[in-house]
Amino acid sequence: MTGVHSWCRRIPSIAYRNASILNQFSLSSRLLSGTALKYSSSGKEKKLFTPGPLSVSLTVRQAALRDLGSRDIEFISTVKFLRSKLLEIAEVSKKYYTAVPVQGSGTFAVEAVFHTAVPKSYGKVLVLENGAYGKRMGKICEVLKIPYHMEGFAEDSKVTVERVEQILRNDPSFSMVAIVHCETSSGVINPVVEVGQSIKKIKPDCVYFVDAMSSFGAVPLDLESGNIDFLVSSVNKCLQGIPGFSYAIAKIEQLLQCKGNSRSLSLDLHDQYDGLEKTGQFRFTPPTHCMLAFCQAIKEFEEEGGVVGRSKRYRENRRILQEGMNKLGFEEFLSPDHDGYIITSYKFPKDPNFDFKTFYSKLNEKDLVIYPGKVLNADCFRIGTIGQLFPEDFHKLLACIEDVCKDMNIKLPVT
Numbered sequence: 001m002t003g004v005h006s007w008c009r010r011i012p013s014i015a016y017r018n019a020s021i022l023n024q025f026s027l028s029s030r031l032l033s034g035t036a037l038k039y040s041s042s043g044k045e046k047k048l049f050t051p052g053p054l055s056v057s058l059t060v061r062q063a064a065l066r067d068l069g070s071r072d073i074e075f076i077s078t079v080k081f082l083r084s085k086l087l088e089i090a091e092v093s094k095k096y097y098t099a100v101p102v103q104g105s106g107t108f109a110v111e112a113v114f115h116t117a118v119p120k121s122y123g124k125v126l127v128l129e130n131g132a133y134g135k136r137m138g139k140i141c142e143v144l145k146i147p148y149h150m151e152g153f154a155e156d157s158k159v160t161v162e163r164v165e166q167i168l169r170n171d172p173s174f175s176m177v178a179i180v181h182c183e184t185s186s187g188v189i190n191p192v193v194e195v196g197q198s199i200k201k202i203k204p205d206c207v208y209f210v211d212a213m214s215s216f217g218a219v220p221l222d223l224e225s226g227n228i229d230f231l232v233s234s235v236n237k238c239l240q241g242i243p244g245f246s247y248a249i250a251k252i253e254q255l256l257q258c259k260g261n262s263r264s265l266s267l268d269l270h271d272q273y274d275g276l277e278k279t280g281q282f283r284f285t286p287p288t289h290c291m292l293a294f295c296q297a298i299k300e301f302e303e304e305g306g307v308v309g310r311s312k313r314y315r316e317n318r319r320i321l322q323e324g325m326n327k328l329g330f331e332e333f334l335s336p337d338h339d340g341y342i343i344t345s346y347k348f349p350k351d352p353n354f355d356f357k358t359f360y361s362k363l364n365e366k367d368l369v370i371y372p373g374k375v376l377n378a379d380c381f382r383i384g385t386i387g388q389l390f391p392e393d394f395h396k397l398l399a400c401i402e403d404v405c406k407d408m409n410i411k412l413p414v415t
Contacts, residue, residue, distance in 0.1 A: 054387030063296035064289040076280040106234035109246035112267040131183035182215035185374030193226035241297040244290030317385035324398035329413025349414035
């Protein structure tokens with residue numbers, strides 16, 4: 001632990017010593033490739049108002065500026081430290097739960113759970129979907145040839161406990177139920193705790209799997225009360241690390257029953273866990289730089305006040321965005337009583353001069369990046385309120401949106 005913390009304190013000096021090297025590399029690259037590496041119109045970094053990749057702090061990025069061997073004692077200690085910290089953030093006991101890091105983006109962790117936790121012989125999954133990321137779960141099951149039923153809910157509404165209960169009573173063959181906590185295509189927050197409680201009442205042996213990709217670390221979630229067996233998230237979401245790995249938080253008892261289930265070698269969570277427990281090492285090359293950066297990200301997360309502190313900032317970001325966009329006339333895809341604060345979907349204005357590609361490009365020229373929509377039954381765009389973003393960033397975004405609308409001859413407030 002001491003080595004990990006001392007490394008975090010040494011980040012600024014190391015970054016300073018590397019600054020000249022980085023500047024020389026940047027200059028040489030520009031000379032070789034012209035303007036190819038000029039990543040914004042002003043030469044400044046872009047603010048990412050997206051669901052990921054997210055903006056992260058300079059100190060988190062600086063923490064990655066170090067090479068460390070995967071079998072180095074310090075790195076093994078770092079992995080152990082991070083696994084322990086993830087359990088602390090989840091507020092679960094290491095006696096009953098474990099954290100298993102997985103190389104790759106969040107979808108790698110989602111797929112790893114399906115590989116690992118669904119038995120080959122009799123497994124069947126109930127996927128509860130109300131958006132693109134729930135649908136992705138179904139696609140994974142389809143590719144893996146895992147029997148599944150996808151129960152669809154409206155994209156602008158939450159999964160309902162009553163319908164889940166009805167399905168499980170009518171069909172007792174399901175071995176897993178899978179759900180997305182924050183459906184990032186729209187911003188809906190699903191009642192995963194209530195769903196989990198109902199599942200275990202009806203079918204105690206059914207595995208409950210929650211994709212908390214965009215919510216873990218900022219939206220409070222009681223894993224024990226919700227009877228959650230597997231939860232997955234990514235370092236480059238609310239914990240604000242750099243992209244490179246994801247993780248599963250799993251009940252140890254449940255995970256141990258999964259030996260031999262996996263249809264994949266690299267995505268076998270049981271084997272990954274077994275190796276980490278026995279040697280402290282990854283089975284295959286770990287994302288060393290990302291994990292060093294994540295150490296710093298966790299430090300900054302704790303300094304901000306953990307889940308409570310990060311939630312407070314994200315909520316304020318969302319409040320400013322909501323009030324400002326409302327004044328400009330933009331209509332949210334979800335109803336006004338929506339309680340999410342991770343990402344917001346906005347309907348395209350009806351103004352004939354509105355063109356999303358132009359709208360996006362003009363904001364991008366101002367170093368502000370938003371996202372296209374993912375909902376299927378409406379033309380929308382999305383604005384995220386998570387990552388290294390603060391109230392002043394949203395005031396600037398709103399001012400720029402107003403300027404862009406005027407530049408596009410869009411009447412304000414929009415209709």
